[in-house]
Amino acid sequence: MRLSTGGQIDRARQLSFRFDGRYYKGHPGDTLASALMANGVRLMGRSFKYHRPRGVLTAGSDEPNALVELRSGGRQEPNTRATVTELFDGLRAAPQNAWPSLKFDALAINDRLSNFLTAGFYYKTFMWPAAFWEKLYEPIIRRAAGLGVIATKPDPDAYDKGFLHCDLLIIGAGPSGLMAALTAGRAGARVIVADEDFRMGGRLNAETYALSDMAGSNWAAQTVAELASLPNVRLMPRMTVFGAFDHGIYGAVERVADHLPTPPEGKPRQTLWRIYTQRTLLCAGALERPIAFANNDRPGIMTASALRAYVNRWAVAPAETVAVFTNNDDGHRTATDLIAKGVKVAALIDTRPDAPAVAGTELLAGAQVIDTAGRLGLTAITVRLANGRTRKLAVGALGVAGGWNPNVALTCHQRGRPAWDARIAAFTPAGDLPPGMRIAGAAGGQFSTHAALATGAEKAAQALSDLGITATRPDLPQAEDAPVKITPFWHVKTDKRAWLDFQNDVTVKDVKLAHQEGFRAVEHLKRYTTLGMATDQGKTSNMGGLAVMAELTGQTIAQTGTTMFRPPYTPVAMGALAGRATGPQFRPTRLTPSHHWAREQGAVFVEVGMWLRAQWFPRPGETTWRESVDREVRATRGSVGVCDVTTLGKIDVQGRDAAAFLNRIYCNGFAKLAVGRVRYGLMLREDGIAFDDGTAARLAEDHFVVTTTTANAVPVYRHMEFARQCLWHEMDVQLISTTEAWAQYAIAGPNARRLLQKLVDPGIDVSNEAFPFMACAEITICNGCPARLFRISFSGELAYELAVPTRYGDALIRRIMAEGAEFDVTPYGTEALGVMRIEKGHAAGNELNGTTTALNLGMGRMVSTKKDSIGAVLSRREGLTTSDALNLVGFRPKDPQARIPAGAHLLETGAKAVAANDLGYVTSACYSPTLESHIAIGFLKNGQERMGEHLRAASPLTGEDVEIEIVSAHFVDPEGERLRA
């Protein structure tokens, strides 16, 4: 119910929202949880395993219970915490893990079966038969136990990402964070203040403390206003810092539009920020922990600080009559605040026999809550008094105060281990903090408001001092400075179930079972019982579990230790991690200079690395890709074809030592290559395995252009730079990529020269005599356009590669097509390119596969013995030069129409298809329209000696088993007469 006055909500405006099929009203400033409670709704969800009715436990991001499915369709977001969901008009939320309804959940039967569903029950129960686990048991368990349902439609919203830099990152804008920001902001430092709440101020907004002469929440608002006016301070509310990573880098998610029905046009829902900071101040506060007792999970039972927050910040009382159960003085504040707001507090139950009295309610000192009642929400509690008698109290809500845990999660992300502090009965940050991190306020165990303000100012000044910035500490407002008075008390002994982890339905009994079965180390306890797993990561439960285990083992809590806290602090949406990189924008796409033209031709594109290359160009009437590819091959071999080969890497090599450098990079000789000539070259890795092949054209004495395969353009460049900078820094060599500077086309086929002659400028002689095979020149075409011409051939035909500055690439393909019309010039794609190179027996990526040597590739003699080059020595290793080494050979099927499966292994006729009988494998296969037969190339042991023999190519994967003949890999024009024509 909503109190008549108070709260930081805008009562002048009403927001309408729907939960579990019913409509309600709330106000700006509400969370979904506060608005539901204002409407008398305590039941918000069902528990994970037992389907127990649950309401809110907390008022913050540590909430384990009140999880809902927010929104619908592609925007549906499961496991959303109602306690931090900012209310907006039109909000739609549904309860989760309940069927058919929240109030009547059929699977609540699990609660009756709890004796069978203890920790680890499924490991013990569903052991046989093994195959049933995946197909039967797991699906059933997953259906019965669980959290929300993910959206099955694509998320229509955008997510963004970015990078921030600052001197000081302040995490948390409570009293310590705000005072730190004031100190650093006034000193002129670049400050980022991140706070997960939509209203900065932290506990100041939830408490009634005065700071000097004003309410704490007003002081927070005034301080935020001053900080907002400072240009060097960036306030980032609705932003959770979820991880502390290496080198002062923090991950944070800003919920830009989660508080709106839909993000404004073009705006992201969330932004993932990577924050680079010199220093960090963690002001993340502390989280209150509950006490375990029988049936302590009913809706209406929550932490005392949450109860106080709902009353103070949102003017909401979950019930007319409440009680408070505490082991420390902070619980008394809840009672005092509620009484002040007119809420009836039936009793203050304090486990301490010497607890101080509170005006306005009955103190039950030395008492414990031993049971509760109420099917869908709390109706009564049973208290065992100090004298052993029991008393039943009719209450609709119970605030439980078990003490506060400093929020140490981010201090542990670089393997820091917190230390036990008996003063506050909690772990505080210790050990290896993330470099540059300091802690202030409650996160460091300083629980009073005064201490929070003082340490905020002090630690900020220290952090700035590290950076050479002098900060004057602002005057501290007067604030309460009460000491922590707590007598640790973790659980009320009972035979009934007392919940420790509300999200995973882990009870004190489960911890006892883990202990009994030997899972006593905290990490084992976690895995066995699931304590501290799932979306809340045990923020409210870990301590209780550790304490019970410590009690059982007889160790101290300090000796028992904590499990490791890891990022993310709270769940991060996958969408936020993806940012803008989704769908077609998942990664950059590289387009060839002829891309737009090819698209006009209806080309089918294929991704080659990041490039989109035309795979084939379908023509009307062609119904299969094979028809198009066969036509492109026939047209090229019959007249002339053109193909965009811009994607091949081009590395410009210059310098006095350029030739000597390449001579060491390539295994074959380059020192004596004449100017105006091109040579095929093979590069080896250090270990003697073939790395990449291509050509090097010598444009001048001191100037080469090296080409690489498309896939290896970057690795080859990196390899060459490594050699230049690290191996032979004494050489005068300069390298730079020119891959994208030139648009390059292969013009291939018997009519290639006649077509080229129509393009080159007068006076440029491209006859065979003047410009023979493997010639190169810098020329002009089309009346003065600068160009480079190379007479090289991958197809095996008379062929040229013609390059022009990239901006003219589109114009050139159109000109080639226009001038070549009389020869019926045909564009061909990568498939036809592949067919022609297989027909010619040219190795490509399938053959240079990282396991093969020059010898395997039939190029063993290319590895020069007259010089040293990278990989040459190791290529001569004994193991690589055995007499039965693999040789690249060709295969023809006995039946020309029988497909040879690529990847098939080679076997003797009649041999069993097992590894021991393996003779080699097929690397590339295609249908050859030239030979009107399927063909393939691949590696066969001692293959060169087995020409004419018959073997089988068997693929256990596809079930194909084809009889083949071993032939030369050079199917077409083995003497190379065409390319020299």
Place this chain on the structure above:
Amino acid sequence: MHDLVPLTALGVTEPRCDTIGPVTITESPDWALASVAARQGQETACRSALEKLLGAEAPGIAAYASGETLSAFWIGPDVWMVEALYASHPDLAARVKATCADTASVTDQTGAWARFDLSGENLSRLMERLCNLDMGKMQAGHARRTLIEHMGCFVICHTEQFTLYSPRSSAQSLHHALITAAKSVF
């Protein structure tokens, strides 16, 4: 004069220009680029030649310097990229080579890069969504190499303007990122 019609990196004849909020993003194809890498032992001579070309000192590490018609930015130890308007310097690489002669290796890089100019207010709010450069410390005359959406780009800071050079073949990917990020901020 040849009659081949050039296309911009975005595949159009007229450069694209988008204004989003206070920011204008313009494709600027009218620039010629040439890389200049000093030959070994010729570093000082190369710098002198560059100074002669620019009419200004060769830019230092991660810096940009501008003369009357030519400008240059540092891209590596003793390696620079020289810029000039394409209309007046279609043969920029040849001209640079003529001046640097044997002191440097020169390549034509005009076609290798797409250029986008960003102008307007609050550019740092846009840039912080694109790359991890510290925008609070970028000043006119700074030239940095950084990753934007996985692409290796040059970012040059001018007075109230940024120039981005990205690999030409993926210009449309960078353009998409620029437009999306701008809409997300403004």
